Amino acid sequence: MIAWRAYGAVGLGSALGSTLRYLVSLALTGPAFPWATLAVNGLGSWLIVAFAAYAARRTRGRVARWQPFLVGGFCAGFTTFSLYGLETLSLLYQGRLATALSYVAVSLVVWLGAAWAGYHTGQRLAVARG
Amino acid sequence: MSIDPLVLLAVAGGGGLGGMARLAVGNLVARWLDAGLPWGTLVVNLSGALLMGLAAGMLGLPDREAGLAWPLLAIGLLGGYTTVSSFSLQTLTLWQQRRRVAAVGYVALTLGAGGAALPAGVWLAGGLP
Numbered sequence: 573m574i575a576w577r578a579y580g581a582v583g584l585g586s587a588l589g590s591t592l593r594y595l596v597s598l599a600l601t602g603p604a605f606p607w608a609t610l611a612v613n614g615l616g617s618w619l620i621v622a623f624a625a626y627a628a629r630r631t632r633g634r635v636a637r638w639q640p641f642l643v644g645g646f647c648a649g650f651t652t653f654s655l656y657g658l659e660t661l662s663l664l665y666q667g668r669l670a671t672a673l674s675y676v677a678v679s680l681v682v683w684l685g686a687a688w689a690g691y692h693t694g695q696r697l698a699v700a701r702g
Numbered sequence: 703m704s705i706d707p708l709v710l711l712a713v714a715g716g717g718g719l720g721g722m723a724r725l726a727v728g729n730l731v732a733r734w735l736d737a738g739l740p741w742g743t744l745v746v747n748l749s750g751a752l753l754m755g756l757a758a759g760m761l762g763l764p765d766r767e768a769g770l771a772w773p774l775l776a777i778g779l780l781g782g783y784t785t786v787s788s789f790s791l792q793t794l795t796l797w798q799q800r801r802r803v804a805a806v807g808y809v810a811l812t813l814g815a816g817g818a819a820l821p822a823g824v825w826l827a828g829g830l831p
Contacts, residue, residue, distance in 0.1 A: 579722050586721020587714040590782040594713045594773070598705065617790035624791055643788075649721045653747040653784035653812075654754035655777070657820040661755075662763055665830065676813065687790035 578640050585645015589616075593650050606659040606675060609652065614682040616651035618690035623647075625694025630701070709773045716778020724783050739808055740792040743785065744815075750784035751816045755823020762831045 593612045600608035620643055627635045656679060663672035727749070728742035735741040757776050789812060796805035824830060 579725060582725045583718040583722045586724070586782045587718030590717020590720070590778050591710060591714045593717075593781065594710070594777055595705075597777075613786040616785075616787035620787040620791045621794060644725060645721055647787040648724060648785035649717045649782040651786035652781040653786050653789065653816060654750040654780045654820075655784075656786065657751045657816055658754050658758060658763075658776070660817070661758070661820050661824070665763070676817075680809070680813065683786055683790045684793060687794045691794060 578644075581640040582645040582648075585641040585647075586649030589646040589649030589651075593652065605671065606656075606663075609656050609659060610675075610679060610682055613651045613656065613679065614686040616647045617683045618686040618693070619650075620647040621687045621690035622694035622697070625691045626698045627694075629695065629698035708770060712770045712774040713778040713781075716774045716780075717782030720779040720782030720784075723779075724785065739804060740788070743788045743792060744808070744812060747784050747789065747812060748815050748819050750780050751819040752823040752826075754780045754784075755820040755825075756827045757823075758820075759824045759827020759830060 593608075596612050597608040600611060623639075623642055627639065660672050660675055663669075663675060724746050727746050731742040731745045754776065757772075757780060761772055761776070789808075793805050793809055796802075796808060
């Protein structure tokens with residue numbers, strides 16, 4: 573793909589993903605625990621791996637053409653590492669050490685668990701579509 | 703819940719720019735480092751964490767609304783620049799390739815160095831206001 577098209581697709585996908593992440597944060601707002609960021613990072617991890625596993629088994633067709641928009645754009649912009657870090661730091665500044673540590677631990681389990689689940693979803697979808 | 707369209711536009715614009723910056727940095731890093739570990743995503747996430755620390759030090763934690771600067775720079779630009787989905791995909795791929803040490807090392811490096819980069823950014827900005 574020509575470079576500027578890749579940048580356009582990634583930029584557009586990332587803008588959409590970031591906007592949706594912000595809307596989720598408004599819907600799930602609450603000072604007790606950063607549920608919104610946990611949810612978007614889990615969902616995004618699930619989606620990216622499901623797509624990768626699906627695309628790997630479907631070499632023909634147009635699946636690969638969606639990769640810059642969906643993978644490099646939407647999923648990457650929807651999920652966020654820097655805000656996760658900031659929320660952890662914010663909990664530490666509030667003196668909520670146990671909550672901060674459990675946020676880190678739960679995040680890691682949710683991210684990688686969602687990726688593992690996405691892998692199986694993608695494979696099942698690809699097999700089902702032959 | 704009320705949605706300010708200007709804030710939404712700031713988040714979208716920042717997120718789009720952040721995504722393109724992520725692509726540019728990823729391409730640049732891929733030219734210098736071999737693909738043994740996902741260095742591009744690591745550099746993006748660590749630099750994004752450092753910059754987020756700087757932003758928090760300058761603008762304050764998001765409890766205090768900072769007009770359009772926070773949605774544009776933190777939620778949009780830095781939020782969209784960094785990524786967890788690529789990190790999850792890369793960790794799973796390393797694990798499935800039976801490169802278990804690389805997978806665990808990648809997780810430890812991301813969480814450990816990311817956890818250090820953010821407070822370092824805050825410190826560079828002179829602490830939280």
